[in-house]
Amino acid sequence: MTVPLLEVHDLTIAFPAAWPVRNLSFSVAGGETVAIVGESGSGKSLTALALMRLLPGAARISSGRIDFVGQDLVTFSEPAMRKVRGARLAMIFQEPMTSLNPVLTIGAQIVDVLRLHENLSRRAARARAIELLDLVRVADPHRRIDDYPHRLSGGMRQRVMIAIAVACGPRLLIADEPTTALDVTIQAQVLDLLDGLRRDLGMGLLLITHDLSVVGQWADRVIVMYAGCKVEEGVPDVILHRPRHPYTEGLLAASPRTAEGSSYRDGLLREIRGSIASALGEQGCPFRPRCPKAAPACTLAPPPAVVVQPGHLAACPVLNPRQARDAVA
Amino acid sequence: MPLLEVTELETHYPTSRGLLKAVDGVSFTVSAGESVGLVGESGCGKSTLGKAILGLAPVTDGVVRFDGEEVSRLGSGARKPFRRRMQMIFQDPFGSLNPRHSIGEILSAPLAVHGVGKAGDRKDRVARILAQVGLPAESIHRYPHEFSGGQRQRIGIARALILDPDLVICDEPVSALDLSIQAQIINLLVSLKGEFGLSFLFISHDLSVVRYFSDRVLVMYLGVIVESAMASQLWSRPLHPYTRALIAAVPDPARRRQVAPLDGDLPGPQDVPAGCRFHPRCPLSSDRCRVEAPLPRTWAPGHDVACHHADEVPRASDQP
Numbered sequence: 001m002t003v004p005l006l007e008v009h010d011l012t013i014a015f016p017a018a019w020p021v022r023n024l025s026f027s028v029a030g031g032e033t034v035a036i037v038g039e040s041g042s043g044k045s046l047t048a049l050a051l052m053r054l055l056p057g058a059a060r061i062s063s064g065r066i067d068f069v070g071q072d073l074v075t076f077s078e079p080a081m082r083k084v085r086g087a088r089l090a091m092i093f094q095e096p097m098t099s100l101n102p103v104l105t106i107g108a109q110i111v112d113v114l115r116l117h118e119n120l121s122r123r124a125a126r127a128r129a130i131e132l133l134d135l136v137r138v139a140d141p142h143r144r145i146d147d148y149p150h151r152l153s154g155g156m157r158q159r160v161m162i163a164i165a166v167a168c169g170p171r172l173l174i175a176d177e178p179t180t181a182l183d184v185t186i187q188a189q190v191l192d193l194l195d196g197l198r199r200d201l202g203m204g205l206l207l208i209t210h211d212l213s214v215v216g217q218w219a220d221r222v223i224v225m226y227a228g229c230k231v232e233e234g235v236p237d238v239i240l241h242r243p244r245h246p247y248t249e250g251l252l253a254a255s256p257r258t259a260e261g262s263s264y265r266d267g268l269l270r271e272i273r274g275s276i277a278s279a280l281g282e283q284g285c286p287f288r289p290r291c292p293k294a295a296p297a298c299t300l301a302p303p304p305a306v307v308v309q310p311g312h313l314a315a316c317p318v319l320n321p322r323q324a325r326d327a328v329a
Numbered sequence: 330m331p332l333l334e335v336t337e338l339e340t341h342y343p344t345s346r347g348l349l350k351a352v353d354g355v356s357f358t359v360s361a362g363e364s365v366g367l368v369g370e371s372g373c374g375k376s377t378l379g380k381a382i383l384g385l386a387p388v389t390d391g392v393v394r395f396d397g398e399e400v401s402r403l404g405s406g407a408r409k410p411f412r413r414r415m416q417m418i419f420q421d422p423f424g425s426l427n428p429r430h431s432i433g434e435i436l437s438a439p440l441a442v443h444g445v446g447k448a449g450d451r452k453d454r455v456a457r458i459l460a461q462v463g464l465p466a467e468s469i470h471r472y473p474h475e476f477s478g479g480q481r482q483r484i485g486i487a488r489a490l491i492l493d494p495d496l497v498i499c500d501e502p503v504s505a506l507d508l509s510i511q512a513q514i515i516n517l518l519v520s521l522k523g524e525f526g527l528s529f530l531f532i533s534h535d536l537s538v539v540r541y542f543s544d545r546v547l548v549m550y551l552g553v554i555v556e557s558a559m560a561s562q563l564w565s566r567p568l569h570p571y572t573r574a575l576i577a578a579v580p581d582p583a584r585r586r587q588v589a590p591l592d593g594d595l596p597g598p599q600d601v602p603a604g605c606r607f608h609p610r611c612p613l614s615s616d617r618c619r620v621e622a623p624l625p626r627t628w629a630p631g632h633d634v635a636c637h638h639a640d641e642v643p644r645a646s647d648q649p
Contacts, residue, residue: 255512269516
């Protein structure tokens with residue numbers, strides 16, 4: 001069996017008085033696209049930042065391991081991490097305008113990354129930067145390389161961010177809401193580009209998104225997070241058509257997209273009552289306060305994700321009453 | 330007579346790079362009780378159009394009629410009685426509420442501006458509207474920062490409805506909200522539509538939300554409406570290549586890893602292409618499209634399209 005590219009074990013992220021990510025485990029193999037879906041407050045973006053060891057000041061990894069190509073990133077010093085970050089492990093963010101330096105040309109920003117991680121002359125780095133712009137399908141890269149970010153459209157900026165991220169041939173690319181700020185026709189182009197790069201470069205792709213339909217079209221495996229916990233995991237077909245966790249079921253039913261052909265004149269959407277804030281201080285399942293199926297067993301402890309069928313995990317005590325009891329005991 | 334009738338509306342802004350034609354000749358109507366969706370990507374002019382109707386953006390040319398009266402030429406004083414009947418809900422429930430005002434102050438301000446009721450009545454009215462949008466009565470003494478995004482949007486809705494308007498223009502009302510909260514707010518709008526007898530102009534970039542909440546849909550591209558149809562017609566038989574591309578670009582789990590449906594970037598409103606505005610990105614574009622802007626023509630009752638080649642668009646049933 002091959003070693004997975006990334007294996008996260010029991011990752012817990014702590015703020016002074018809160019645990020925005022709790023006991024999270026998942027893996028990504030080379031060439032695989034894994035999507036983490038969740039709404040704001042689910043902990044999906046903090047997870048991405050933890051993998052990069054870029055957590056904001058007050059947050060820290062309080063327990064767990066992040067095994068990346070066989071080494072635990074949690075144990076890495078900042079100088080050691082700097083050699084990994086941007087080289088073997090790269091990340092792109094939602095807002096390409098704020099992630100690019102407005103006073104440097106895009107060429108200078110790509111060259112910086114190349115020369116930081118690879119022993120390249122200025123001239124060679126510039127030639128490689130032009131190749132990279134071509135790779136991410138920026139038209140006319142010889143001319144574009146000397147442009148400043150403000151001259152580019154949102155979609156072009158995101159392409160430049162992707163060029164910087166893949167400049168040193170990363171093994172894993174983390175994309176945090178890469179298309180949320182983009183228009184729908186541009187969104188499709190960028191996702192298609194990311195998928196092509198994953199295939200051609202053999203990278204693992206960890207796609208962080210709030211959009212279930214993006215997941216269905218592009219991911220090999222889906223992890224659904226709610227209030228810091230993994231509540232369900234499976235292949236997109238299962239998650240989108242035969243979900244078992246009440247939260248995933250609720251999300252799908254709430255989407256006007258899945259209510260195929262429906263109109264407000266035919267009836268209301270099925271909403272999930274309440275808000276994610278109700279998970280704060282919850283001792284049991286974080287979704288319990290909003291869950292239509294909540295039972296007494298749900299108050300005991302956060303339920304572990306258990307296998308409901310091969311390749312399909314769900315963390316719901318109502319689904320697996322016995323397993324949940326065993327886990328508590 | 331339609332409640333709202335917009336005819337050849339133009340909003341042009343002079344800029345150092347020439348005239349920016351944000352809205353460039355738009356005509357449509359909204360009937361009483363109707364919900365009309367307006368879809369398009371950023372920079373297409375959909376928000377400017379909504380604001381121009383309310384007098385919040387300049388009208389360079391064209392006419393806006395509300396309930397038969399021409400309102401687009403009225404001064405702010407003469408417009409006031411109409412403003413009361415036309416309200417707006419904004420995308421950003423954070424930016425559109427004054428952080429220094431309590432919810433009670435925010436909600437009673439429109440009543441004071443329009444001189445509705447006495448102070449005591451206003452309090453009752455605020456209490457009633459809070460209940461109608463599903464907020465607890467004690468919210469009246471609290472401030473915007475104490476509320477979640479979904480609750481703030483409820484406050485925005487309460488502020489729009491407290492004057493008992495006839496038409497509500499919503500600009501991306503659920504785009505900033507999480508999916509589980511989105512459904513709550515859409516359901517609230519549907520219920521209030523019945524309760525208050527409202528008509529809606531519902532502006533959004535999200536096709537699935539528009540499809541659900543609209544009776545009729547207008548598709549806007551770079552300042553013009555390229556197609557309009559009943560919602561069901563538009564999805565079963567989209568005619569304009571842009572509409573087809575928009576629908577195809579919505580991610581669909583049934584199309585695993587399919588290539589991007591539309592090339593090129595969205596041009597800004599300051600470099601509007603000659604001829605048909607969509608021709609540089611259009612798979613059907615011909616020499617004619619490069620020089621001659623297509624006029625809207627009626628394809629079927631209630632279904633208009635502005636494209637020289639709409640006839641060549643394959644039928645939905647011919648699609649694989």
